[in-house]
Amino acid sequence: VFKKILIANRGEIAVRVIRTCKEMGIQTVAIYSEPDRTSPHVLLADEAYCVGPGTSSKSYLNVIKILDVIQKCNADAVHPGYGFLSENCDFADSVQKTGAVWIGPSTKAITTMGDKMAARKLVLKTGSPVVPGTTEPLTSINNAKETAREIGYPILIKAAGGGGGKGMRIIHSENDLKNVISQAKSEAKKAFADDRIYLEKYLEEPHHIEIQVFADNHGNVVSLGERECSIQRRYQKIIEETPSPFIDYKLRLELSKTAIHITKSCDYLGAGTVEFLVDKHKNFYFLE
Structure with a gap:
């Protein structure tokens, strides 16, 4: 049985993990961004560490800082929750190299x-x-236009590195393609530290x-x-x-x-x- 678990997440999922750990007599460690310092998951945990400013890319996606906290607090295991770094195989591998247990799927499955x-x-x-679409990331606007014509509009642009609607956009015509691709890549980069996007047929x-x-x-x-x-x-x-x-x-x-x-x-x-x-x-x- 683990003695101390770090939850590499925030909000409801972190609160639920902390409550379960308390029921099992396991100590918990929360991480938080500066604006989240009084959030419920921070107040409920036995220990809490700030990992950066409000921007997710500089806090909840700050792998170096989170790994430092794992070692500093001597956590036995890390629970990633969902979203953020939960589907980042490099993070999962790095966690295990610290000696902590990764509470989640194997790096191969991730x-x-x-x-x-890769899943497609x-x-x-x-x-x-499988929903018709691409199995490789979009590399250029011309590549996107050609692929969209093959699939047929309407199409859906999606982030390769995560879900939750981040980086997702519906496109009904080629005229919207360029601006939407730029927006989707930017949003995916901020949410998952991965700006790869791909196309999929939008089923109405x-x-x-x-x-x-x-x-x-x-x-x-x-x-x-x-x-x-x-x-x-x-x-x-x-x-x-x-x-x-x-x-x-x-x-x-x-x-x-x-x-x-x-x-x-x-x-x-x-x-x-x-x-x-x-x-x-x-x-x-x-x-x-």
């Missing part, structure tokens, strides 16, 4: 599934349906369905069913409902089977989510 384009490549190899009025999976280190994977996550604002989920009123028994089995197959293909370990888009005809596509 490399494959945390990178949206893997899933295509498994034969599972789909259902956003997530399958919750758990995997152990013996190769066993189980599905806990679906969550309906279609009610969103600015690509952020507002309501998650289970079971989905749209999914029938047959489709639930197909989605779960596909999610388990994908999870096994990347040697995933721990709790995870496989996300799909389902159209009005109940055809489904891997999302991320």
Whole structure:
């Protein structure tokens, strides 16, 4: 059992991890930016360290500073939460080099599934349906225009290094492409310290369905069913409902089977989510 866990995150997720640790008798360490110094997660933790100013790239994405705190506080383990550095394999590897345990998927799984384009490549190899799009980052505006014409408008620009709607934009015509690409790259860089973006076909009025999976280190994977996550604002989920009123028994089995197959293909370990888009005809596509 760990004696002290550092939570490399903020807000609700950090609070939830801290509460669970307290119930288990484990000491907690919070990190915070200067404006967050009186936030709930800071006040609840046993120890708290400032890692930089308000800008995320200089605080919650400040790998060097966070690694310094891990060693300074003698944390046994690090919980990354979600977002920020949770899908950064270099950070996960660096944490383990300090001697602390990384509470999350292996660096191999993060490399494959945390990178949206790498995940698309893997899933295509498994034969599972994938939303039409690119598997390589956009390199120029001309490259983007050519790819968009092949896919067909409307298209979606997405960040390769993370989710949560950061760096995501809908484009309905070629006239908007240049400005939107610049904005998306800038936002992705600030949110994930990674400005790679890619294109994906925008499916209009789909259902956003997530399958919750758990995997152990013996190769066993189980599905806990679906969550309906279609009610969103600015690509952020507002309501998650289970079971989905749209999914029938047959489709639930197909989605779960596909999610388990994908999870096994990347040697995933721990709790995870496989996300799909389902159209009005109940055809489904891997999302991320």
